[in-house]
Amino acid sequence: MTDTRERGAVAPLPTTDTATGTTPGTAPGTAPGGGALAASTALLTDRYELTMLQAALADGTAHRRCVFEVFTRRLPHGRRYGVLAGTGRVLEALDTFRFGTAELDWLADERVVDDATLEFLAGYRFTGSAVGYAEGEMFFPQSPVLVVEGTFAEAVLLETLILSVLNYDSAIASAASRMTSAAVDRPCLEMGARRAHEQAAVAAARAAVVAGFAGTSNLEAGRRYGLPTIGTAAHAYTLLHDDEPSAFASQVASQGPGTTLLVDTYDVRRGVENALAAAGTGLGAVRLDSGDLGVLAHEVRAQLDAAGARDTQIVVTSDLDEHAIASLAVAPVDSYGVGTALVTGSGAPTCGMVYKLVAREDRDGALQPVAKAARSKTSLGGRKSAARRLDAGGRAVEEVLVTGPEDAVVAWAQAQDREPSPDLRPLHVPLVVDGEVTPGTTGVAGVQAAARRHRASREELPRGARRLSADEAAVPTVELRVGG
Amino acid sequence: MTDTRERGAVAPLPTTDTATGTTPGTAPGTAPGGGALAASTALLTDRYELTMLQAALADGTAHRRCVFEVFTRRLPHGRRYGVLAGTGRVLEALDTFRFGTAELDWLADERVVDDATLEFLAGYRFTGSAVGYAEGEMFFPQSPVLVVEGTFAEAVLLETLILSVLNYDSAIASAASRMTSAAVDRPCLEMGARRAHEQAAVAAARAAVVAGFAGTSNLEAGRRYGLPTIGTAAHAYTLLHDDEPSAFASQVASQGPGTTLLVDTYDVRRGVENALAAAGTGLGAVRLDSGDLGVLAHEVRAQLDAAGARDTQIVVTSDLDEHAIASLAVAPVDSYGVGTALVTGSGAPTCGMVYKLVAREDRDGALQPVAKAARSKTSLGGRKSAARRLDAGGRAVEEVLVTGPEDAVVAWAQAQDREPSPDLRPLHVPLVVDGEVTPGTTGVAGVQAAARRHRASREELPRGARRLSADEAAVPTVELRVGG
Numbered sequence: 009m010t011d012t013r014e015r016g017a018v019a020p021l022p023t024t025d026t027a028t029g030t031t032p033g034t035a036p037g038t039a040p041g042g043g044a045l046a047a048s049t050a051l052l053t054d055r056y057e058l059t060m061l062q063a064a065l066a067d068g069t070a071h072r073r074c075v076f077e078v079f080t081r082r083l084p085h086g087r088r089y090g091v092l093a094g095t096g097r098v099l100e101a102l103d104t105f106r107f108g109t110a111e112l113d114w115l116a117d118e119r120v121v122d123d124a125t126l127e128f129l130a131g132y133r134f135t136g137s138a139v140g141y142a143e144g145e146m147f148f149p150q151s152p153v154l155v156v157e158g159t160f161a162e163a164v165l166l167e168t169l170i171l172s173v174l175n176y177d178s179a180i181a182s183a184a185s186r187m188t189s190a191a192v193d194r195p196c197l198e199m200g201a202r203r204a205h206e207q208a209a210v211a212a213a214r215a216a217v218v219a220g221f222a223g224t225s226n227l228e229a230g231r232r233y234g235l236p237t238i239g240t241a242a243h244a245y246t247l248l249h250d251d252e253p254s255a256f257a258s259q260v261a262s263q264g265p266g267t268t269l270l271v272d273t274y275d276v277r278r279g280v281e282n283a284l285a286a287a288g289t290g291l292g293a294v295r296l297d298s299g300d301l302g303v304l305a306h307e308v309r310a311q312l313d314a315a316g317a318r319d320t321q322i323v324v325t326s327d328l329d330e331h332a333i334a335s336l337a338v339a340p341v342d343s344y345g346v347g348t349a350l351v352t353g354s355g356a357p358t359c360g361m362v363y364k365l366v367a368r369e370d371r372d373g374a375l376q377p378v379a380k381a382a383r384s385k386t387s388l389g390g391r392k393s394a395a396r397r398l399d400a401g402g403r404a405v406e407e408v409l410v411t412g413p414e415d416a417v418v419a420w421a422q423a424q425d426r427e428p429s430p431d432l433r434p435l436h437v438p439l440v441v442d443g444e445v446t447p448g449t450t451g452v453a454g455v456q457a458a459a460r461r462h463r464a465s466r467e468e469l470p471r472g473a474r475r476l477s478a479d480e481a482a483v484p485t486v487e488l489r490v491g492g
Numbered sequence: 493m494t495d496t497r498e499r500g501a502v503a504p505l506p507t508t509d510t511a512t513g514t515t516p517g518t519a520p521g522t523a524p525g526g527g528a529l530a531a532s533t534a535l536l537t538d539r540y541e542l543t544m545l546q547a548a549l550a551d552g553t554a555h556r557r558c559v560f561e562v563f564t565r566r567l568p569h570g571r572r573y574g575v576l577a578g579t580g581r582v583l584e585a586l587d588t589f590r591f592g593t594a595e596l597d598w599l600a601d602e603r604v605v606d607d608a609t610l611e612f613l614a615g616y617r618f619t620g621s622a623v624g625y626a627e628g629e630m631f632f633p634q635s636p637v638l639v640v641e642g643t644f645a646e647a648v649l650l651e652t653l654i655l656s657v658l659n660y661d662s663a664i665a666s667a668a669s670r671m672t673s674a675a676v677d678r679p680c681l682e683m684g685a686r687r688a689h690e691q692a693a694v695a696a697a698r699a700a701v702v703a704g705f706a707g708t709s710n711l712e713a714g715r716r717y718g719l720p721t722i723g724t725a726a727h728a729y730t731l732l733h734d735d736e737p738s739a740f741a742s743q744v745a746s747q748g749p750g751t752t753l754l755v756d757t758y759d760v761r762r763g764v765e766n767a768l769a770a771a772g773t774g775l776g777a778v779r780l781d782s783g784d785l786g787v788l789a790h791e792v793r794a795q796l797d798a799a800g801a802r803d804t805q806i807v808v809t810s811d812l813d814e815h816a817i818a819s820l821a822v823a824p825v826d827s828y829g830v831g832t833a834l835v836t837g838s839g840a841p842t843c844g845m846v847y848k849l850v851a852r853e854d855r856d857g858a859l860q861p862v863a864k865a866a867r868s869k870t871s872l873g874g875r876k877s878a879a880r881r882l883d884a885g886g887r888a889v890e891e892v893l894v895t896g897p898e899d900a901v902v903a904w905a906q907a908q909d910r911e912p913s914p915d916l917r918p919l920h921v922p923l924v925v926d927g928e929v930t931p932g933t934t935g936v937a938g939v940q941a942a943a944r945r946h947r948a949s950r951e952e953l954p955r956g957a958r959r960l961s962a963d964e965a966a967v968p969t970v971e972l973r974v975g976g
Binding site for chain 2: 047049051052053054055056058059060062063064066067069072074076101111114115118120122160164167168169171172173175176177199201202203204205206207208209210211225226227228230231237238239240241242243244245247248249250254258259261262263272273274275298348351352353357358360363364365368370371378379380381
């Protein structure tokens with residue numbers, strides 16, 4: 009098998025203390041005198057967030073209480089469900105979303121905003137609240153996966169960063185879930201770093217594990233999120249040596265016979281012979297990275313078995329996606345290494361999630377629902393709560409979005425929390441309360457919890473929902489009005 | 493017009509000193525005692541690069557001189573050319589590709605590699621050389637866009653990071669070039685941060701500007717690479733206010749009448765009226781973000797002109813791609829804001845670039861060409877040089893890849909440099925010489941040079957090459973053998 013190693017502890021993130029789930033609210037990286045932040049996330053933001061802030065500070069509306077919701081209007085073509093990922097990363101990034109001297113100086117030099125706004129930014133810290141779907145949860149069109157409440161000033165600044173993280177990570181997790189579903193109980197291994205931006209690759213590995221992948225080749229992802237790291241060898245390693253037998257002998261001498269040997273550099277049959285000669289029948293695995301993988305897997309399995317290497321596994325790679333994985337279900341394959349298709353979302357490299365203002369205080373201090381008028385972009389005004397209706401067998405039958413006057417929706421959600429119903433599972437969990445991040449949502453613990461939620465939520469999907477063929481959302485979204 | 497501001501100086505990158513093009517070779521972020529790096533890029537690497545290194549160190553082949561080439565076997569379906577981007581980012585990342593205490597401790601704790609390998613990594617610094625296509629240059633199938641030469645040990649470690657950067661950045665630049673081509677002389681503005689991983693978004697903005705975009709909404713990209721930053725306002729800003737007139741009045745009061753007002757929150761015609769009432773006929777621009785943009789642009793233009801606001805521009809956004817931009821060529825539009833399609837490569841979110849060992853020292857110290865044997869992956873062994881053959885009018889007619897014995901290829905390239913030919917433009921430029929990065933290739937200067945190269949190289953394409961319709965590569969790749 010590939011060199012997988014489960015890990016207990018994990019070194020802290022070099023750039024943020026929150027990766028290990030430490031209590032937020034402190035400001036890591038902020039020098040006591042308000043100096044430059046080590047790695048501020050505050051400028052990972054569209055310019056207009058800051059210029060809108062400036063105008064709203066000047067006219068006083070910046071302090072109006074607002075509710076923003078994150079949702080997507082539709083799933084990618086043919087997809088039956090989406091998987092929310094990135095919530096933990098959003099919460100980690102909150103802590104470093106501070107404007108230090110370096111950021112403020114640059115904004116001042118560039119005259120992006122005026123002095124009053126710079127002063128506001130210097131003291132900025134998100135003190136609002138957020139609820140949302142637990143990371144790893146399934147979502148459908150209109151599902152309010154994150155609801156941010158705070159003043160306009162503090163909530164609007166987070167728009168770009170929140171969407172960047174959730175749109176990318178959820179795109180990857182949504183694709184990954186189809187792959188692990190197609191692989192059934194065979195492990196999927198993430199190997200796509202080279203086909204994605206180098207930091208996106210780290211997030212992709214994390215999202216893949218949330219959606220059931222067993223490990224990643226990406227060392228930084230292993231370090232940052234405590235993910236199992238795996239690896240085999242490249243063709244370059246074999247080509248470096250004078251011949252294949254010497255390459256294999258060297259790898260086995262270094263890594264032990266439990267290593268995975270890449271056998272398709274020259275001729276697969278000969279490669280397997282050389283592999284067995286080097287490692288014996290205790291060889292961990294062979295990897296196939298080209299050709300007709302189904303046919304080759306059968307031939308190699310027969311060759312290995314005939315030689316007595318019945319426990320030697322077969323790892324396949326080579327531009328796999330969920331369809332290729334499904335087509336290999338009957339082949340004697342033990343694990344799948346997935347690269348390009350995973351890190352690019354298998355045809356859907358981003359989700360269409362938006363961050364919409366759905367309610368805001370009026371001049372009398374009452375929250376009013378608001379919405380853009382255009383017909384092509386249908387979003388109802390007003391806060392939404394959400395629950396999944398389950399049948400007697402525990403299968404999801406409806407995504408229930410609860411709308412109505414603000415206080416009625418909040419009261420409904422609270423009532424659900426007080427008296428859980430077997431047929432209605434509330435979907436919003438507290439993520440940030442008055443600026444404090446809920447423990448267990450970030451770092452290694454957050455990834456592990458998200459992977460558990462993904463498994464449980466996917467089990468709940470109706471039969472047939474995990475078919476790969478193009479179809480409608482597996483669960484219809486319905487609106488339930490409460491109050492007023 | 494949108495709030496664009498050209499910039500002279502730029503604040504240094506918070507995480508690397510090389511962004512401003514300072515002399516490489518020093519190790520920014522390395523504590524004098526060899527302490528933890530502030531932001532090491534060394535673990536943005538697949539695990540197998542390190543385990544292969546361990547085995548090769550043990551058997552001595554790690555010190556064999558090697559040549560690795562980066563190229564793609566094919567362009568995305570229907571694309572006629574690719575645009576190389578990311579080279580400057582690769583060269584910036586080289587400087588921080590060091591294993592500090594934090595990285596070494598983690599590798600040791602995880603038992604990724606043995607003590608001998610950890611010792612090698614502790615002293616690692618790339619001391620080899622690299623030539624490549626200048627950033628911004630067009631590329632075609634098999635074009636050797638980067639050639640890395642060094643020991644196996646030092647060159648193999650860079651594989652993952654080099655490919656991550658070049659595959660993502662080039663995918664974005666390749667899409668961006670089609671958009672700026674379709675827009676002809678109307679500015680394209682990058683606004684896609686929310687639809688990409690938050691750090692990928694910064695790289696996307698940089699790649700977009702390399703390929704002709706006029707600016708970006710991304711503040712971090714502005715800070716890091718000296719890009720002009722731009723912005724308008726969101727629907728949330730209008731919805732925050734009690735009504736559209738008060739929102740517009742506030743924005744104009746804060747940003748001046750030269751600002752861009754978003755006029756489609758409620759009703760476009762009324763929105764334009766309110767915009768003119770707030771800003772007068774000196775209004776900078778209006779933005780349209782929904783509906784039939786072509787029809788609306790005509791209506792809005794007529795309305796603006798009738799009111800005497802002949803200089804007020806029209807910015808359009810709303811899921812634009814190169815085809816939508818082309819279809820708006822006859823509409824009275826002044827600039828295009830592009831988001832999702834840009835940051836996801838408009839259907840091709842990664843390039844298929846690979847990092848292949850093409851030659852390595854044998855036991856006698858002679859460089860030997862090497863190649864994987866499989867038919868489906870055609871890569872010739874041996875170093876390649878490259879030149880673009882031009883016709884009498886200066887138009888590209890062939891991508892000439894020069895192959896042959898190592899010394900003959902090198903001699904050919906040197907001869908081209910000595911005696912430039914009007915019909916054969918050599919494509920390889922020195923990027924790293926014995927570990928020293930060529931000045932002008934990184935930071936702000938690197939981006940500016942790449943944007944110039946992109947313009948010049950695209951001008952050189954044959955007539956018709958910039959059509960958007962699916963077709964073959966605009967320039968055929970041919971092989972020229974020299975020597976032996």
